[in-house]
Amino acid sequence: MPVSGTFFYLAPWVIFLPALGLVVNLLIGKRLGNHGAGIVASLATGSAFCVALLLAFSLVRQPDGEIFKIAEWLSIGTLKVDWALKVDTLSATMMLVVAGVGTLIHIYAIGYMQKDVHHNGDPERFTRFFVYFNLFIVAMMTLVTANNYLMLFVGWEGVGLCSYLLIGFWFEKGAQGTGNAKAAKKAFIVNRVGDFGLLMAMFLIFWNFGTFEFRGVFDAAKAMPTAGNGVILLITLFMLLGVTGKSAQLPLFVWLPDAMAGPTPVSALIHAATMVTAGVYLMARSLPLFVLAPAAQSVVMWVGALTALFAATIAVGQYDIKKVLAYSTISQLGFMVAAVGMGAVTAGMFHLITHAFFKALLFLSAGSVILGMESGEEGHHKGEPGEAVDPQDMRNMGGLQRRMPVTFWVYLTGALALSGIAPLSGFFSKDEILTSVGQQSLPVFIILLAAAFLTAFYMGRQLLMVFGGRARTHVAEQAKENSPIITVPLVILAVLSILGGLINFPGLNWLETWLEHTLELGKPEAFSILTAGISLVIALTGLFAAWLLYGRRSLGSPERPDPLTPMGWLYKALEHKWWVDEVYQFVLVQPYRYIAREVMATWSDQEIIDGVANDLGNITSALSQGWSALQNGLVRSYALMMLLGVVAILAYLLFR
């Protein structure tokens, strides 16, 4: 029953407005000039955010939400699939996060890409960046507003495509000129493995329930007798495979660190704040299925927890400012997945939101640092041609606190929020996850605590290496603070990172009540002083340990080994990411390449397929060569043929 004063009819515009921006930029973006294209894209996303706000207000009046059907999509036999948007509290939350953080990152990107295209020497590509960015918003909105798994899959693949396009934005750059292209390819292929899982889950859903529509699937699943739970277990496990691909969990996380080859706003928007959380959203959306398969839930929980710890250990050993944040993202996604896995969806979504704030903030600030370093490099090179300094390597930084004060303060805010220092947002969301975990499984609780300790440690290490001490290179000495178009979004995000905890403040539990309209949640976990105390102490210990190693004494020159080097092989393992890439290379990529080259290309393709095709041609050619000998061009022999033919026909007629 529609309630007056609602705006659900506006729902399609969260997709159409960014699409409009995309089309405008595609058609006349080049003529608008760089700022114009960026402003169009930002306006498109910003207005989508306004629509999402209106939808959220409508949901306050009518909390059950509404399904807005745009058109019928497929009608095959009994299967009917619609282009229908599901506006409920869960999807509205995602819409707000995607469009809100997205808008800030769009605005930031106007300033960032201006310098980036200049630095990379192809200003023509500026418009293309914003076309891709709006396309991403379109796909992500499709994903979160989908009313059925098929439409969700369209968005799922759409964001994957944008991720690929944007990782390879400077596709001719990177190691040996193919590094970025390879990173993009890797992300795409690894995601295909995950998508295989999601597709299998969808096939199973269709086969067993005969529909893709969320409500229909969940009702059918609930109505199933207990004997059918094997099917649901299978569905949820395949879905988990999809999630490990998109949300970069063990064992498919390897693409995310390489994805940092994309420009920094891409890392912030796609590979930290929104796209990678699609997996978490998918599991939250499919909660009714997961509830029916407790075994799958515990698998999810363990995958999340192990990823959280594993990625956090790697982050400790990295030097690239963005790689640290990438592994940190994987680790935090592990927290979310673990939370959703054990049914604490609110905690997971809460962490998703706060993480979107502070991780976007951290990435954008890292981008600001990189820009500062690059401008420092340019200022430095004016005098004498020196050695190229990697502007992303933290060993080359140091002392940036004085050179880039705004960036420093927002970075500090983000880092503290991520480490879980009260009263910043990360503290509340992480605490909620830990509280829920603590009541379910002690080993997972300990694993997550260890991950939280490492989180605080690597963030402290990064802060001190980038901003603390003295400048270790001339470039860092000459680094410059950026213009307001870059720093203002940072400040807004910093404020959000500080206040984000209010969304589900203990006692108020706004997010909990908000999401309860959509999901059947258990009772909210009470705020536990004990857990909060433990996690705060752990976080502070982590930061203190980082200070002991990296802050107490100045680090000196960039060539000096890391203070953690005395840990021996363990540090080497962290630095080399536990050799996961090498193992995958050896176990998967090389055998696959061998099979592709030796079996498929040489034997199957060249010998069998080409052989059949070539032999058909050769036989025809040989036959025709024989026959063509008859066409000798001599009139007299043709006459002989004719005579023989007539004789043969006559003979037949006479002697038949």
Place this chain on the structure above:
Amino acid sequence: MPLAFYVILSVIMFVIGILGVMLRRNPLVVFMSLEMMFNAANLLFVTFASYYHQLQGQIIVFFIMTVAAAEVAVGLAIMVAIFRTRHSIDLDQVSNLKG
């Protein structure tokens, strides 16, 4: 004279015509051989027309002669054209259609 004589003469003429077409390289001789074959057929028509007292055979002979005249006219024209381009009308050298 018995009918067989005419038939045998016609067969002999026809075989001579065939051999002339097949063995000679001079197109003029080939045309003459063709005429020989036509006339072998004509002879048979006339023979059987008078034998059976039917007029159709005689009439068909006129048609054949007309057609043969037309055919030779076309053929000779082609030969003149070939001679103009190739300066030779040796049939064995006109083998451009060789496969």
